[in-house]
Amino acid sequence: MSKPFVSLIIFIMGTMIGFLISKWLEVGSLRGRWLEVGSLRGRYPEEVPGQDLLQGLKLHWMPANGSLPIRTHYSKPDIGQIPRNEVMILTPWLAPIVWEGTFNSDILKEDYQQKNYRIGLTVSAIGKYIKLLKKFLESAERYFMKEGMVNYYVFTDSPDEVKALNLEISRTLRIITVPEYSNWEQAVLGRMEVLKNQTELLFQKEVDYLVSLDTDVVMLNPIGVEILGDLVSVIHPGFYHSQRKNLPYERRPASRAFIPEDEGDFYYQANFFLGTVQRIYHLTKTCYEGIQIDKANGIQARVFEESHFNKYLVYNKPTKVLSPEYIWSNSLGSPKDIKIKRVNHGDKHF
Numbered sequence: 001m002s003k004p005f006v007s008l009i010i011f012i013m014g015t016m017i018g019f020l021i022s023k024w025l026e027v028g029s030l031r032g033r034w035l036e037v038g039s040l041r042g043r044y045p046e047e048v049p050g051q052d053l054l055q056g057l058k059l060h061w062m063p064a065n066g067s068l069p070i071r072t073h074y075s076k077p078d079i080g081q082i083p084r085n086e087v088m089i090l091t092p093w094l095a096p097i098v099w100e101g102t103f104n105s106d107i108l109k110e111d112y113q114q115k116n117y118r119i120g121l122t123v124s125a126i127g128k129y130i131k132l133l134k135k136f137l138e139s140a141e142r143y144f145m146k147e148g149m150v151n152y153y154v155f156t157d158s159p160d161e162v163k164a165l166n167l168e169i170s171r172t173l174r175i176i177t178v179p180e181y182s183n184w185e186q187a188v189l190g191r192m193e194v195l196k197n198q199t200e201l202l203f204q205k206e207v208d209y210l211v212s213l214d215t216d217v218v219m220l221n222p223i224g225v226e227i228l229g230d231l232v233s234v235i236h237p238g239f240y241h242s243q244r245k246n247l248p249y250e251r252r253p254a255s256r257a258f259i260p261e262d263e264g265d266f267y268y269q270a271n272f273f274l275g276t277v278q279r280i281y282h283l284t285k286t287c288y289e290g291i292q293i294d295k296a297n298g299i300q301a302r303v304f305e306e307s308h309f310n311k312y313l314v315y316n317k318p319t320k321v322l323s324p325e326y327i328w329s330n331s332l333g334s335p336k337d338i339k340i341k342r343v344n345h346g347d348k349h350f
């Protein structure tokens with residue numbers, strides 16, 4: 001055989017082997033791809049992929065009947081305009097801090113009205129605190145979620161006394177009987193237990209959001225849908241400028257409310273918190289369990305249920321934070337950064 005002929009044969013064979021190897025590799029990778037496609041194909045035609053992802057989602061910009069809802073008109077947000085320049089309006093974990101001047105109620109209300117949330121406002125009126133209930137509810141009628149679907153839930157040891165108040169209210173009020181607690185501490189700690197138990201029994205069926213407030217609160221200005229969020233707490237008005245070392249967290253490791261010295265964001269006040277039923281259930285259950293464990297170990301946390309509440313919020317960050325404007329006390333005066341006093345807390349005229 002001549003030399004050129006042998007070279008030609010070798011060239012042709014080489015090309016063929018190269019071609020076969022490249023095809024083999026391609027089939028291998030195609031097989032990988034084919035597996036993926038095959039797993040998607042397996043869902044047709046019975047299931048349309050993605051439909052389950054949309055279940056329960058309440059969107060409203062395209063109503064089913066085609067008519068457009070009435071829109072709120074407002075000026076365009078200006079990226080260069082700072083709503084408040086003297087206070088923090090966003091936490092380092094990106095939760096908004098709600099201050100007067102940072103939101104437009106009309107935009108928020110529009111969203112709220114379309115979604116029709118049900119809100120449960122819970123309040124304890126045990127023993128002499130029943131005397132504060134009338135004023136509390138009258139102020140809630142006037143200022144709390146005016147345009148919303150609100151139920152009031154009153155925890156009391158004396159339903160007859162509550163009925164005797166002859167409250168004139170426009171919303172449903174349910175009286176929930178709780179034990180006669182032996183003292184103030186038991187009543188305050190018991191609130192977590194009652195909230196937890198009633199969420200299991202009742203709240204989960206009746207409302208979307210739960211709000212817990214003290215009875216010694218009188219609302220002075222509107223408290224609206226701007227407060228709604230998955231888990232919302234209020235910065236304590238007495239400590240909002242304090243350094244971490246001065247916050248009254250529980251620092252003893254023996255308590256379940258223990259927070260190490262180098263941890264803690266804000267100090268929150270346990271007299272006002274809210275969230276979705278599910279998040280409030282988890283919060284109150286965790287605090288209740290912490291309180292029970294402390295009790296079994298013969299230790300009382302520094303600020304009762306508020307210590308457990310603060311511990312929870314260090315490790316389960318609130319998704320929205322309300323400024324001290326939402327739980328102000330007149331006794332704290334009128335500092336410049338408090339632009340509006342939405343409530344007066346702590347006036348106990350029994």
Ligand SMILES: CC(=O)N[C@H]1[C@@H](OP(=O)(O)OP(=O)(O)OC[C@H]2O[C@@H](n3ccc(=O)[nH]c3=O)[C@H](O)[C@@H]2O)O[C@H](CO)[C@H](O)[C@@H]1O
Pocket residue numbers: 123124125126127128129130183184187188213214215216269270271303304305306346
């Ligand atoms: C200075 C201080 O220590 N302040 C604490 C105290 O605030 P306060 O002095 O605001 O507590 P408080 O006397 O208002 O009690 C809390 C709430 O529990 C209810 N209640 C209490 C006792 C009772 O016999 N009957 C009854 O119904 C009632 O709704 C009352 O508003 O307690 C709060 C409980 O969230 C926080 O721990 C506060 O940091």
Ligand SMILES: [Mn+2]
Pocket residue numbers: 214215216217271345346
């Ligand atoms: Mn109080």
